């Protein structure tokens with residue numbers, strides 16, 4: 001159980017960060033510390049996550065004595081919005097203030113049929129993908145479960161101000177979610193909990209660059225959420241050039257892990273393919289991709305590269321992208337294209353990065369430290 005200081009100057013504050021607890025952990029804590037039955041945890045969850053009440057003294061179905069006890073022992077840290085940018089296409093990008101005065105970004109993507117909330121899992125990222133702006137930050141740290149949950153809460157509540165609901169929640173913002181797999185799993189338990197944020201696993205997608213042991217760990221957690229994988233190349237040589245993670249776990253190892261990933265019937269893995277002009281959009285790539293995916297329950301999402309100045313890649317022509325979609329469909333592969341959203345505010349896929357003085361800007365080659373298997 002995580003006990004976080006509320007920042008009291010004397011450092012003696014041991015109140016528990018409410019957002020760091022799953023409902024099961026809260027049940028245990030309430031029983032151990034206050035002698036309360038398990039259903040109290042459900043009551044507290046519903047006050048906080050359903051009604052957004054964080055003043056325990058207002059929780060009218062708890063006894064006065066318990067309210068006073070909890071008010072002294074729980075705390076509710078808040079994430080803050082530093083800025084909100086709105087794209088001409090309606091996409092909103094948030095710069096959020098989290099613990100330790102760090103900054104992260106999350107994006108509310110406006111789409112005609114299904115709005116999507118894209119959240120971060122780390123401050124920066126260690127994976128060093130060459131086409132990604134977040135990679136240029138290096139990794140500062142993992143987000144805690146509490147920070148992930150509060151990020152989602154804040155974005156949902158702000159969306160309501162715009163009259164927006166969202167259909168999909170995706171972990172595709174800053175960071176590699178499965179490098180932070182334990183915290184992401186815990187946050188997802190709270191996000192999915194029927195008395196918590198109550199977001200169905202069917203509407204949640206977690207994306208990975210291909211950390212094979214963490215994919216296995218994530219599958220074993222049995223969260224029933226969707227998995228997306230950034231493949232981005234059809235041969236190891238090219239993939240190593242654009243995604244250093246491939247040096248540790250190559251395409252064959254990754255595809256094997258995907259074949260073994262537990263999925264309910266009618267679910268499939270999304271294979272993301274950032275199209276980099278002249279790098280991975282060659283004829284031979286188009287021939288190899290369907291062969292690689294043969295027998296895998298997968299759909300393909302083609303992502304035209306979103307320009308990041310200085311990273312040295314180009315976006316293929318629209319004709320080339322449509323040609324790929326057509327060819328993959330003709331192989332029986334369900335294939336969509338993720339056209340750019342919010343590029344005018346650098347909110348599109350691969351463009352997120354914060355540049356606070358707290359973030360050490362180091363080159364991606366130096367930042368990359370593949371997590372050791374023992375830590376996953």
Ligand code: SF4
Nearest residue numbers: 125127129132135175
């Ligand atoms: S694409 Fe994802 S995993 Fe790769 S560097 Fe960017 S944030 Fe990290």
